[in-house]
Amino acid sequence: MSESLIGVARPRIDAPDKVTGATRYAADGYVHGLLHARLVLSTEAHARIRGVEKDAALQLDGVVAVLTAADLPVVKSGTDRAAEPLARDEVVFAGQPVALVVAESEAAAEDGVEAVVVDYEPLPAVVDLEAAMTPGAPPARLSAEEAGGDLESIHAGVDKGEDDAEEEQLSANVLDSVTRGSGDVAAALEASDAVVSGTFRTPWTYQAYIEPQVSTAWLEPNGTLVVSTSTQGSFVTQNELFRAFGLDFDKIRVIAEPLGGAFGGKFALVEPLAAGAALALRRPVRVALTRTEDFQATNPASAQITELRIGGRKDGTLTGIEARMLVDRGSNAGWGVEGITSLLVAGPYRWEAFDLRGYGIQTNRFTFGAYRAPGAPTAAFALESLVDELAEELGVDPLELRLKNALVEGDTAVSGNPVPTFGAVEVLERIREHPLWARRDSLPEGEGLGLAAGYWPGGNEPAAAVCRVDSDGILTVITSAADMSGVNSGFQVIAAEAFGMPPDRVRVVTTDTASGPYAGASGGSKVTYTVGAAVLKAAEAAREKLLAAASQELEIAPDDLEVVEGVVRAKGAPDRSITVAELSRKALRFGGRYEPIEGHGGSAQTRGAPSVAAHLSHVRVDRETGEVELLRHVIAQDVGRALNPALVEGQMRGGATQGIGWALFEELAHDEDGRLLTGSFLDYAIPVAERVPPIDTLIVEVPAPDGPFGAKGIGEAPVVAAPAAVVNAVAAATGVRMRRLPMTPPRVWAALTGTEEPS
């Protein structure tokens, strides 16, 4: 038998093309007769549009059209970005697309944008999250009532506790409230030996993918709308376009091009603009956002305010948790993270009683969108800060406190569901063994170590895949999952192992909606767990075809055959063999006798496969300037099974790094009129390479029973508790507990000196 291919580090299959510049991204495709669209963005956070003056722009050389909402053939009602790619009568955030200037060149379109004049009638801008929810607050959107449509779905799935307290008085800006409760929290806290509480703030945070959003749309002669785009999900996008424009479903084809990063942000945001313009003008149109536009007009992560209180007993038992979480949805009426964030705020721990509330509130800031583990970093920041404080008050070791209360399989989570296989204990134990942890009480002055843990529940969605052997003898894996964070490289090794092929004889193809097997969007840490499971079955199905053919060819029963490195051979008599390539050639030809070696597989996972990660962060704080320097970061993550450790470690490092961004750098700030103040990388700081410390990655493997070879989704878990670990490290270094992220030097200095903190 050959060695297992699982668990061997190998380069990503897309790496050579990417590092040599051979990859064609969505902005690179050549399309004959292409027009370029640029956006006129709202300069007001909230206003009525009185009119749009197009004439001056239309006079300019190269400008073909100036399109406003009325010019796009949208049939969908509602206020989501697919129904309203361009603002209709009301703008609800500064940066909202109001018009499209379409021209023969990007420069001409930009000239046109400058010449378009929008006449606004300003309305009160709702920018303050707490003020927005109080009764009597001005509405962030006037047209909500009339829009109807999606509003219904908002309330569906809301999980209200039975013993709901008396109705709170809330303004109409509160689009959704979620309550989860069990037991008597007040009594549990009352009976605790220590209770700690705090209010925690996190800002709007930008996904900061390398490739700004871009889509190109055109019509085939038969009227099929083709959209070549940088997206996380081709079928999701097809569905959005279907609902937006009411075309026949099969007259929409979406091609997910290689992604230059997405992190949750690329879901049918610019496609309706490109498609709408192409349908209106019947010419190919590309919408390629500049970085400045991408900052303003897209869908970053929500700002949140979390009030949290927890209690514990001297024996190290956690008792009650009470949370009130305000989530800024901006203009997003369709969904928010109030549900997931108020679930995750309970952390990977058991509680005797809980009362967790989340509120989704509309304001005149952005449109909320997903960003790697939506709602989770904020929740972990609040909880893990308080867990550390509680440990101190109780005189219990912070790691032991977490260990003692860590959820294990079979416990009941605050969702009410049983906890599936769960690696919280294992990752905490790995951190305890790390030499850095032993040094926590002997660090030099000004340095500190912070611990934090957090998890991501993972997602499920049915998916299918095809595996077939082509006439060159190579096993081709076909899926429609956008290749995000290296999922194709995971499919490669799954198929190789299941089929019996060397990985370099497996290729992975991402197909479009017209021909590919179904896959949901790449996100929610579900691709490897669900599409990967489908690939596994497809490879097994193809292997059966292979064995059937080989059995006839070699005149040996299939059960007596094995497939090793692309060769089918008799068990125990390896010289009686035939290669996969030879068999496929025999099958794929005129007059051939064997069915094509091709298999289809599907999956419908029902059990969750959460991934837990614990972090240890080592910082030095300059008390004079408030600067926080990261010296080292350790992450231990339960990944189920590391199909390719190189990719897994890449995800762990990337997640920890983005968490460091949350902790120290990233903030989308608005002025009091709701205009963006940090709309470029000159103002919006991200963790650039020189500021990221060495990161130790400790892979912990607690196999997921239903995952392919035990693998689970691992992309989101590593970001969750990283900011909290840095916060706890700063507290250890300085004695000061930061309640607002990011911990910029001025804020840290203000906290250290007791002066007023910058907002």
Added chain:
Amino acid sequence: MIPAAVGYHRATSLEDALEALAEPDAKALAGGQSLIPVLKLRIARPSLLVDLGGLELRSIERDGDELRIGALATWKDLTSSLELDSSGLAGLADCASSIGDLQVRNRGTIGGSLAHADPASDMPAMLLALGARVETRSPDGERSLSVSELLVGPFTTALGERELITAVVLPVPPPGSGSGYASVEHPASGFPLAGAGALGRPDGTKAVAITGVGARPQLVPESGSLDDVEVYGDRFAPESYRRHLAGVVAARALEIAQVRSEGRR
């Protein structure tokens, strides 16, 4: 992010450049590290760019007890010049190396930086502490200005429309002097929230100047007190923090200068 249409002329000589700048709304182009971003944002819309890149204004030379830095000397030229390899001038290299990243340092020039007069730029503080002067050329002739005469306010200089900086000239500090530069940077832009250049001479006299905190770089008075220094606050770094930081970087720059100065040892 896409500039408006603009003409381009590559100057063949200083005279040629000055002549080309006669066109209304013409603008000189050196390393482009400030001008090109401004064009992309369409904040500036010159009619013509007069590229100075071909002019021989790049050398860094000792001339008796003066150091002469050509206006087109890049930050990279400063960080690698042997002429700055003395404790008295080391602060210039410190300062240049703290600017931007390598790509920016490979293109950005000292003359362009001074002419751009960004109140957050690093180098003016170092030049002020070293007592540098700026030499210019215009159709009216040549003149020499001190750094504080040149830098009038944010993005505003005393330069005439057709006046070009040709060199930065500074007295070489007496042997045994030390200079240093210290700053705390904005985490996104890398520009200083507060920066300070300092010179310590062997006779114990010193000069410290700060940048990034007000409308223009300022010399710190003999007393060392920053009370009268003009400090602006903004959303990111309020005035109280910036004022405090000015004191911190001033002390740190002076410490570096004094450690380098033989007078101290």
